[in-house]
Amino acid sequence: MQNERVPRALVGYHWGVTLLTLGSVLNVILMLVHLGSHPVEMAISNGLLAVFVVDYFVRLIITKERKTFLIQSAFDLLGIIPLHPVFAFFRLARLARLIRFHHVFWRLGLDGKWTKAYHRFIYQTGFIYLFSISVAIIVVSAFLFSLTEKQNLANSLWWAVTTATTVGYGDETPHTAFGKIIASVLMFGGIGFIGLLTSTITGFITNRTEKAVTPQDTQEQADVRELLAKIDTLTGKVDQLQEQVERLDRKSPKR
The missing domain is CATH 1.10.287.70 (Helix Hairpins)
Incomplete structure (x- = not known):
């Protein structure tokens, strides 16, 4: 499994998701500690929210296993709830799945016990x-x-x-x-x-x-x-x- 080559386009997409996720979380933290311009931060938050909403529904449309997608992407759905910017923290679960998808722990020489425990706790x-x-x-x-x-x-x-x-x-x-x-x-x-x-x-x-x-x-x-x-x-x-x-x-x- 670890030897399978991942298409470059998919790797680039995952890097983009990672940067946007970290950016959205950092933006919320700045809003919570009242640093920077609040109108600008709100505009950034709303813009990122729109991006993640489009990303979520596009993935929902193109996937073949919608039931599995809805279960595994439950935190993604929570991350696009427009009630409060703090819901952006739920997008961090997407990063955990990307780490597991690319076998980051295995590539770093770790045994992957953390990812197995995480999967067992979240789903099983x-x-x-x-x-x-x-x-x-x-x-x-x-x-x-x-x-x-x-x-x-x-x-x-x-x-x-x-x-x-x-x-x-x-x-x-x-x-x-x-x-x-x-x-x-x-x-x-x-x-x-x-x-x-x-x-x-x-x-x-x-x-x-x-x-x-x-x-x-x-x-x-x-x-x-x-x-x-x-x-x-x-x-x-x-x-x-x-x-x-x-x-x-x-x-x-x-x-």
Whole structure:
């Protein structure tokens, strides 16, 4: 697999995606720490958002396995949500897939255990599905809350996150009947999926810890059993030697 040649055009495309992703993340960081001109940074953010939106739907159209694409590109979809520029951080998952695609760890002489653990955690545990559903519930609730409560999208997203995580600071609360219905749905649905998400992460870490500890314990137990067997053998030889000494004492003439 590692020896397959990747077309230069595809390599160039991946380099472009990498640079745009890192640029979009850096731009968001500058916005969060209030460095530079905010209007310029917002224009850059919106421009990059448009590029990634077009890229996502073009890949969706040309792919033959749309179901697989939607699953594996769930973070890409989250990265083009226009609620807040901070969603650009989800685009970093694209870089992780590119690193795995080009076998970067293998080329650097690493064994690739990190990429296997990453793939196992994201897909085999169902984390990607629970995370996507949780984010979808939060985003949809924030959007509906923004419409009904006449709040901006940033404040609505903050309200949805604090409500779904049961923090509930109370700085943003629904006042309309429809807003309270949205909050109730978010409380039941969001909390349930976030609870499943947390248990999935905990279960994965626990299993990894058990697998890391069990071989060591097994080896220690084997060492103890081997040591006890050697002690038993040595004890038997000592007993035999003692019997031989006693026989020699009985046979030797008494003075």
